[in-house]
Amino acid sequence: MWNRERFDLKVRLALRVAAISAACFAAISAYFLITADRAAHTRNDGIAAIVAKTLELQQGKVLWTASPRSDFPNLDPVSAYVMTPGLCLAFRGTSGEMLQRFCSGAPVTDDSPPQIFTAFYHGLFDPGREAARPVILRGTKLGEAVVSVDPAVQTAEAWHEAGRLMLALAIALPLLCVLVYAALARALRPTRMIRAGLEQIAAGDLTARLPPFDLAELSAVRDIFNHLAESLDTALAERAELTRKLIALQDEERRHLARELHDEFGQSLAAIRALASSARQTAAQECPSLLGECDGIARTATGMMETLRGALFRLRPPDVEELGLVASLEGLVAGWNGRGRGETRFSIRFDGTFETLPATISANLYRIVQEALTNAAKHAGATRVNLELTMHDDEITLAIDDDGRSTDPVAKSGMGLLGMRERVAALRGRLSFEVGPSGGSALRVVIPLAAAGPQALEHAA
Known part of the structure; x- marks a missing residue:
């Protein structure tokens, strides 16, 4: 039928x-x-x-x-x-x-x-x-x-x-x-051009424009289409610029908070541990019954310093521009494997040359991977996470697959995924998140090298 x-x-x-x-x-x-x-x-x-x-x-x-x-x-x-x-x-x-x-x-x-x-x-x-x-x-x-x-x-x-x-x-x-x-x-032959233009717009290519048509009705459609494409391109460019500024402000706030925590809480915890050590020496001579309390204070201070060190690492990651994206991500994965104690296994594979990658893209990719690993390990309860970063021609593709719980609302639409979307949008890229029918999820990020500007393309070429 x-x-x-x-x-x-x-x-x-x-x-x-x-x-x-x-x-x-x-x-x-x-x-x-x-x-x-x-x-x-x-x-x-x-x-x-x-x-x-x-x-x-x-x-x-x-x-x-x-x-x-x-x-x-x-x-x-x-x-x-x-x-x-x-x-x-x-x-x-x-x-x-x-x-x-x-x-x-x-x-x-x-x-x-x-x-x-x-x-x-x-x-x-x-x-x-x-x-x-x-x-x-x-x-x-x-x-x-x-x-x-x-x-x-x-x-x-x-x-x-x-x-x-x-x-x-x-x-x-x-x-x-x-x-x-x-x-x-x-x-109706021009309708094929209109359809092709709409497909380009749907694929994220906002440079698509329609040529002039002989029919007055199709010419009106062409004018509206081109005006819409230009308006959408301008709006997305403004949104991307605003997102870049917000992300830069957020990173600056994180660095400021990391300095404050390091300078204030770090020194205070170091002083508490030193005082606990001094109190233990005094208690050993005058009141041996206080040795346990002194050791407990020292252990608590040491645990807090470890927790603070992890928080500082997340707030202020290694200098990606200095170490490079590959070394930074390898260190991030190694840190998760070390903290997992065998519960979660992370693997990463690279395909391409990332030494000359623009700093803007490298920093945002690091943050995206960091947030994705946190969601997979802590919220989705994944036991295996595979990462693959490839760079071909004029775009970078990041693929993250895990076997975590597919029904977890945080893993699906939490603030972490929203933050990743904002970073990808700031780079004029595309992000997709799919959940498997029997568990697990797949995150795909595609970022054009043109997002960093013509100079970045010259360095990355």
Whole structure:
């Protein structure tokens, strides 16, 4: 069964034109058949009038000559002039009996009409209907002149004429459909360009523009499309710039917070541990019962320093610009493998040259990987995470696959994923996150090198 929504516009319009044309042909054929039937009855009425007048003259002649021999009615003189194939002439007396009847034979032909047409024609019309005219002489009705046509002959004539129309329809209708389809295909050819432009916009290529069109309607669509593309490109550029500033401000806040924590809490914890060590020495000499409390204070201070060191590492990561993206990510993965104690295994693979990668892209990629690993390990409970970073031609692709819980709302749409989307959007890239039906998730990030500007492309080339 055809799907109406997927019907080609050209095919649909061509079929509609064909249907309308067929309806017009049917109306013309019906009009022709009706006109032909009326013409046949009018002709029969005229012949009946001629026959009646001829018979009246014959009877008048008989009375005028007072001839005892009368050949009334005699249809032979008039039949020589009016007879056609299938025509019947008759004279019916006042008592209703046929006093004389003369019929010409129907022509023998192999082109007989189909039964369905015969039934249709007999249902709509009344072929063979008699045309009668009274024969009157001196005010006295002598009888009727009756004219009729063989129904088979009249039906065959109608089929012969209708057949020509059907033949014309059979030839003209397919030709008309082909011409309409070709004309529509030519007129709608610019819609392919419009579709290609929309696909480019959907793929993130906001440089797509449509050329001028000949049709006024399509030219209006083209103007709106180009204006929309320009507006969207400008809006995304402004949004990306704003996102870059917000991310830069966020990173600066993180660095400031890291300095504050290091300077204040780090020194305070170091002082607490030193005081605990001093108090332990004093307790060992004067009050041995306090040694346990001193050791507990020292252990607590050491644990807090370890926690602070981890927080400082997350707030202020290694200098990616100095160490390079590859070394920074390898260190990040090694740190997660070290802290996991065998519970979560991380692996990373590189394909490409990343030494000359622009600092903007490197820093954001590091943050994206950092957030993705945190989501996979802490929120999704993944036991295996595979990372792959590739750089080909003019774009970088990051693929992260894990076997974590697919129903975790944080892993799906938490603030971590939102932050990653903002970073990717700031680099004019694309991000996709898919959840497997039986668990696990796949994160894909594609970033064009053009996001860092022409200079970055020159260095990365």
